[in-house]
Amino acid sequence: MQPQVLLGVVGFCPFVRSYPLGPELLERVQAPPWPADRVLLRELNWGPIAIVQDFQAQPRNFARAVLIAATDRGHPPNTVSCRRWVAGALDPRVVQQRVFEAVTGIVSLDNLLVIGQHFGIWPDDVLTVEVQLADSNVGAFILAELESGCLRADAVIGEQPLRDEFVPVVRRLAELARRAVMLGPDGMADLHPLRAGELLPPPEFCPSQDWRAATHLARQ
Amino acid sequence: MCFENLPIEFDAAGRAHLKAGVANPYAYTTQSMEQRTARLREIAAKNGQIRDVDFDPVTRVAGALAFHSTVDLESRRVLDTNSMATLFRGYEVILRGRDPRDAAFISSRACGVCGGVHATASALALEMALDIKPPPMGIILRNLLLSCEYLYDNPLHLFVLAGPDFSEALVRDTNPEVWQQAQTAPARHRTLHGYATIGEIMSDLNPLTGKLYLEALEMTRVARDAYVLLGGKYPHPETVIPGGVTTTLTPTTLNEFYLKVQEFCDYSQKCVGIWDDVYDFMYECNPQFRHCGELPATMVDFGQWDHEAHYDASYANCNSWGEKRWSTPGAVVNGKLVTTRLQDLNVGLEEFVEHSYYENWKDFPFKTDPAGQPLSPNHPWNKSTIPKPGAQNWKERYSWATTPTWDRHTFEAGAYARVYISALAGKLPDSPYVRSTGKSLVINVPKGKTLPARVLEWKVPAVWNAFERNRARAYAVAFNLAVTLENWTRALDLQKRGETRVHTPFRIPDDGRYIGVGFWGAGRGFLAHWCVIENGLLANYQICTPSTVNACPKTPWGESGAYEQSVLNTRIVESNFKDASDFKGIDILRAIRSFDPCMPCTTHMMVQGSDRMITREVTTCACGV
Numbered sequence: 033m034q035p036q037v038l039l040g041v042v043g044f045c046p047f048v049r050s051y052p053l054g055p056e057l058l059e060r061v062q063a064p065p066w067p068a069d070r071v072l073l074r075e076l077n078w079g080p081i082a083i084v085q086d087f088q089a090q091p092r093n094f095a096r097a098v099l100i101a102a103t104d105r106g107h108p109p110n111t112v113s114c115r116r117w118v119a120g121a122l123d124p125r126v127v128q129q130r131v132f133e134a135v136t137g138i139v140s141l142d143n144l145l146v147i148g149q150h151f152g153i154w155p156d157d158v159l160t161v162e163v164q165l166a167d168s169n170v171g172a173f174i175l176a177e178l179e180s181g182c183l184r185a186d187a188v189i190g191e192q193p194l195r196d197e198f199v200p201v202v203r204r205l206a207e208l209a210r211r212a213v214m215l216g217p218d219g220m221a222d223l224h225p226l227r228a229g230e231l232l233p234p235p236e237f238c239p240s241q242d243w244r245a246a247t248h249l250a251r252q
Numbered sequence: 253m254c255f256e257n258l259p260i261e262f263d264a265a266g267r268a269h270l271k272a273g274v275a276n277p278y279a280y281t282t283q284s285m286e287q288r289t290a291r292l293r294e295i296a297a298k299n300g301q302i303r304d305v306d307f308d309p310v311t312r313v314a315g316a317l318a319f320h321s322t323v324d325l326e327s328r329r330v331l332d333t334n335s336m337a338t339l340f341r342g343y344e345v346i347l348r349g350r351d352p353r354d355a356a357f358i359s360s361r362a363c364g365v366c367g368g369v370h371a372t373a374s375a376l377a378l379e380m381a382l383d384i385k386p387p388p389m390g391i392i393l394r395n396l397l398l399s400c401e402y403l404y405d406n407p408l409h410l411f412v413l414a415g416p417d418f419s420e421a422l423v424r425d426t427n428p429e430v431w432q433q434a435q436t437a438p439a440r441h442r443t444l445h446g447y448a449t450i451g452e453i454m455s456d457l458n459p460l461t462g463k464l465y466l467e468a469l470e471m472t473r474v475a476r477d478a479y480v481l482l483g484g485k486y487p488h489p490e491t492v493i494p495g496g497v498t499t500t501l502t503p504t505t506l507n508e509f510y511l512k513v514q515e516f517c518d519y520s521q522k523c524v525g526i527w528d529d530v531y532d533f534m535y536e537c538n539p540q541f542r543h544c545g546e547l548p549a550t551m552v553d554f555g556q557w558d559h560e561a562h563y564d565a566s567y568a569n570c571n572s573w574g575e576k577r578w579s580t581p582g583a584v585v586n587g588k589l590v591t592t593r594l595q596d597l598n599v600g601l602e603e604f605v606e607h608s609y610y611e612n613w614k615d616f617p618f619k620t621d622p623a624g625q626p627l628s629p630n631h632p633w634n635k636s637t638i639p640k641p642g643a644q645n646w647k648e649r650y651s652w653a654t655t656p657t658w659d660r661h662t663f664e665a666g667a668y669a670r671v672y673i674s675a676l677a678g679k680l681p682d683s684p685y686v687r688s689t690g691k692s693l694v695i696n697v698p699k700g701k702t703l704p705a706r707v708l709e710w711k712v713p714a715v716w717n718a719f720e721r722n723r724a725r726a727y728a729v730a731f732n733l734a735v736t737l738e739n740w741t742r743a744l745d746l747q748k749r750g751e752t753r754v755h756t757p758f759r760i761p762d763d764g765r766y767i768g769v770g771f772w773g774a775g776r777g778f779l780a781h782w783c784v785i786e787n788g789l790l791a792n793y794q795i796c797t798p799s800t801v802n803a804c805p806k807t808p809w810g811e812s813g814a815y816e817q818s819v820l821n822t823r824i825v826e827s828n829f830k831d832a833s834d835f836k837g838i839d840i841l842r843a844i845r846s847f848d849p850c851m852p853c854t855t856h857m858m859v860q861g862s863d864r865m866i867t868r869e870v871t872t873c874a875c876g877v
Contacts, residue, residue, distance in 0.1 A: 128459040
């Protein structure tokens with residue numbers, strides 16, 4: 033029996049654990065274990081094009097996808113929210129901008145949503161469980177460590193406890209994810225739509241042009 | 253005698269030494285930028301058609317490369333350029349003080365596209381430092397992995413990153429007269445790609461919907477699948493280590509690998525046919541296109557794909573095993589091949605930071621290389637990475653990229669450099685798939701699923717510009733395929749002989765000082781890692797990437813890097829604009845994109861105190877914040 037729900041963690045990276053949110057989150061959303069015939073848990077920490085191609089290689093008819101990620105929606109730090117992806121009209125030029133980013137290795141929920149939509153991999157129901165994290169600075173951590181003269185491998189890569197301020201954040205993410213998986217949009221309170229226009233815009237890299245018209249022509 | 257600018261000469265045995273009587277052999281003058289600014293002000297005062305054009309980002313990657321140009325729309329010339337890497341990559345800092353065995357895994361994160369090449373360059377550096385020679389099968393498997401990265405990377409650039417610049421969508425908007433002609437212009441290589449006209453090709457180059465665009469995406473998947481068969485995962489494989497690889501190899505693995513690679517027999521021919529047709533047509537349309545990204549051909553490449561019978565990891569023998577690589581190392585200056593010896597390439601390299609956000613370093617620990625040949629204080633083995641973030645200032649510091657030079661020349665790096673240098677050198681080992689004539693590269697592409705076997709020949713072009721970079725990159729796909737098939741055959745032979753060992757064990761000595769360099773290449777060309785190991789830890793680690801080479805700021809003496817100079821030489825052929833308000837700058841973008849910029853190679857993180865944040869990368873990752 034094929035799993036009915038995809039639960040994806042976008043941007044999980046187990047390498048630098050200065051803020052060990054990813055590993056902790058993964059542990060929490062897996063406990064207690066999901067029924068394997070109902071839920072497929074995937075780390076979607078790959079470029080969106082690779083994920084699209086993975087879906088295309090093994091087509092599955094999920095009823096629902098739930099994607100967990102850190103995002104920038106302008107909320108106060110540590111805000112956890114759930115949104116329903118409704119996409120709306122996709123501007124081909126913006127899709128292409130996101131493809132440009134995607135093929136160069138950027139892991140991004142926003143790019144994944146848009147590119148997945150364009151290539152038709154998503155089920156009808158796509159819910160996102162998002163956390164707004166405070167701006168932080170990887171370089172500061174590394175350099176501070178360097179300056180203090182304690183550059184040791186286990187200081188950066190080794191296990192570190194979850195910081196206190198993240199405990200309720202992780203708990204809330206896991207709760208919302210479980211609810212989204214089990215109940216779907218009908219079971220979520222205050223579920224707001226997430227449209228393409230609300231996503232963090234991709235960087236502008238092309239001269240202005242009417243790609244929409246051109247791609248329309250190409251389809252003909 | 254390959255050095256014109258550095259005071260280095262050679263003895264009868266070919267060993268480099270400093271010329272006698274030169275008091276300060278590595279001195280250089282630092283040119284003030286005031287004169288340049290004054291000149292621009294003067295031109296601006298006389299001419300109202302000057303416009304500053306900012307392209308930020310150019311690379312589509314997290315805003316990491318910004319490019320500033322000053323363009324005179326009336327004369328259709330570019331007056332001034334500045335290329336800026338806007339983010340800090342701190343791998344040299346991160347690696348300092350670590351266990352050397354961490355280097356391959358950490359440095360491979362330097363790029364989200366081509367992590368395997370960094371892992372391999374790191375492994376090679378450690379092999380040289382610690383005298384580790386991988387077994388033949390380990391060397392060949394690394395070659396096959398490298399090929400897959402190239403087979404992934406080059407089509408991606410040709411059709412997904414640069415291809416849209418030549419698509420109907422863009423050409424009809426920026427140069428309607430070109431589109432008009434394209435619709436009826438016959439495509440000469442129809443037998444290779446099936447298109448009757450250039451217009452049909454351009455339509456299928458359209459982003460998102462064009463067949464060529466979508467096909468390239470699919471081919472990247474094929475190459476990645478092939479990589480994963482041998483490398484376990486991609487990007488950031490963990491199977492490439494000093495001493496070889498950790499792959500478990502079976503006959504089935506090699507057969508499955510071949511089935512994937514075989515798909516490039518047709519596709520490599522198609523790449524050549526498409527881009528030969530498009531660029532020949534563009535030249536015929538408007539000869540001014542020949543100036544797009546034009547530069548004297550000055551490039552450096554370390555070669556790659558080691559020959560298992562010759563590679564011994566040593567610096568002492570690197571001139572010899574380097575010249576036996578399946579892509580020949582070398583330096584080309586103004587179109588002339590001046591050396592193919594890896595030691596010459598290493599000795600001539602320097603890295604300057606006068607216009608970068610780094611402090612100059614004071615130490616000069618290595619006066620000579622392990623062969624006793626002179627090294628500059630600015631050589632990577634002597635370099636320390638000392639970040640010094642600050643405000644952007646065109647006169648002083650404006651980029652996180654450094655300025656690498658070879659024999660005091662800025663140079664360019666790219667997939668095309670391995671084609672160009674291998675063609676000129678005439679030193680490729682014997683192979684039924686590829687040979688060098690000294691002025692061209694002849695590639696025998698086997699029969700594919702639909703196309704018959706064919707001989708392709710890339711010839712050194714009369715001009716060197718953006719279109720020729722891309723054209724050579726198209727031929728590089730076939731070159732990669734040829735090397736892949738050669739090495740696959742060798743892997744089968746080794747397997748038949750039972751030589752299936754893929755790794756040589758090693759240990760890190762607890763004390764002593766050891767140095768090494770990994771001469772390798774990325775999809776975008778030139779890549780090297782230099783390491784210094786002291787008392788069992790990395791005392792220094794330096795990475796020089798192709799995008800650093802190409803995107804570098806000016807030298808202390810005022811010479812522009814490849815991006816900057818190529819844009820300065822570009823003519824504005826764009827026709828469909830009234831004034832500055834609707835000028836799109838496509839010619840400038842084509843020039844820069846022909847280098848296949850990949851700024852994650854150059855930049856990745858940032859430093860507190862800078863006015864720039866990597867907000868996107870940080871906030872989209874649920875743990876790397």
